[in-house]
Amino acid sequence: MNKGTLYVFTGPSGAGKGTLLSRLMAEDDRLFYSISATTRAPRSGETDGVQYYFLTRADFERKIAQNAFLEHARYVDNYYGTLEAPVNEKLAEGYDVILEIEVQGAMQVHQKRPDAVMVFIAPPSFEELAARLRGRGTEDEEKVRKRLETAKEELKSRDRFDYVVVNDEIDRAVRELQGILAARRT
Ligand SMILES: Nc1nc2c(ncn2[C@@H]2O[C@H](COP(=O)(O)OP(=O)(O)O)[C@@H](O)[C@H]2O)c(=O)[nH]1
Numbered sequence: 600m601n602k603g604t605l606y607v608f609t610g611p612s613g614a615g616k617g618t619l620l621s622r623l624m625a626e627d628d629r630l631f632y633s634i635s636a637t638t639r640a641p642r643s644g645e646t647d648g649v650q651y652y653f654l655t656r657a658d659f660e661r662k663i664a665q666n667a668f669l670e671h672a673r674y675v676d677n678y679y680g681t682l683e684a685p686v687n688e689k690l691a692e693g694y695d696v697i698l699e700i701e702v703q704g705a706m707q708v709h710q711k712r713p714d715a716v717m718v719f720i721a722p723p724s725f726e727e728l729a730a731r732l733r734g735r736g737t738e739d740e741e742k743v744r745k746r747l748e749t750a751k752e753e754l755k756s757r758d759r760f761d762y763v764v765v766n767d768e769i770d771r772a773v774r775e776l777q778g779i780l781a782a783r784r785t
């Protein structure tokens with residue numbers, strides 16, 4: 600029997616998911632942030648086991664075959680996935696577990712765990728999304744373009760979520776997210 604609640608946070612790359620969630624995590628010790636596995640290369644400053652478990656494609660595919668993933672998807676040129684065991688452990692311990700994942704994976708979780716709370720983080724506009732992604736400076740222009748192409752599709756699925764939070768101003772958006780969590784805990 601799960602004691603905690605599973606939250607799925609989705610939204611296009613550059614919308615500000617990481618920024619908002621790190622703020623949320625810092626102020627709430629009942630939350631557990633699920634560390635995903637990925638085949639993408641670490642960015643400078645990223646460490647294995649902190650931002651992601653960085654796996655080779657062969658290791659990732661082995662884990663798919665072992666059914667180790669709650670969900671997994673290909674995003675742009677890489678695999679990303681949520682390992683199921685730690686999520687279940689933390690929910691059983693009473694933590695609210697946060698998944699920060701893209702849309703295809705979010706829909707898989709929605710199917711498998713209908714009680715998961717689905718939250719879409721949206722940028723104020725497509726232009727602002729592009730500006731944030733370029734401003735972050737973590738991807739070269741070709742990868743930025745691919746992410747923005749994917750974002751056009753992802754933005755169409757916002758209506759399939761329980762909540763849509765527009766990340767216009769960080770403090771305001773964090774307060775809105777805190778309100779969603781508080782409503783689920785009463
Ligand atoms: N399906 C799925 N998507 C993930 C997972 N982890 C991260 N993602 C998503 O993959 C996309 C790319 O992530 P990343 O390369 O770290 O870029 P960033 O999120 O823009 O910093 C983002 O939309 C992430 O939310 C996961 O475990 N499963």
Ligand SMILES: Nc1ncnc2c1ncn2[C@@H]1O[C@H](COP(=O)(O)OP(=O)(O)O)[C@@H](O)[C@H]1O
Binds near residue numbers: 612616734768
């Ligand atoms: N509300 C906001 N206003 C302006 N810039 C923001 C806002 N939220 C996030 N950013 C910036 O936008 C970029 C993308 O945010 P990030 O959290 O990395 O997005 P995601 O995790 O969704 O890919 C970062 O450079 C971040 O500092």
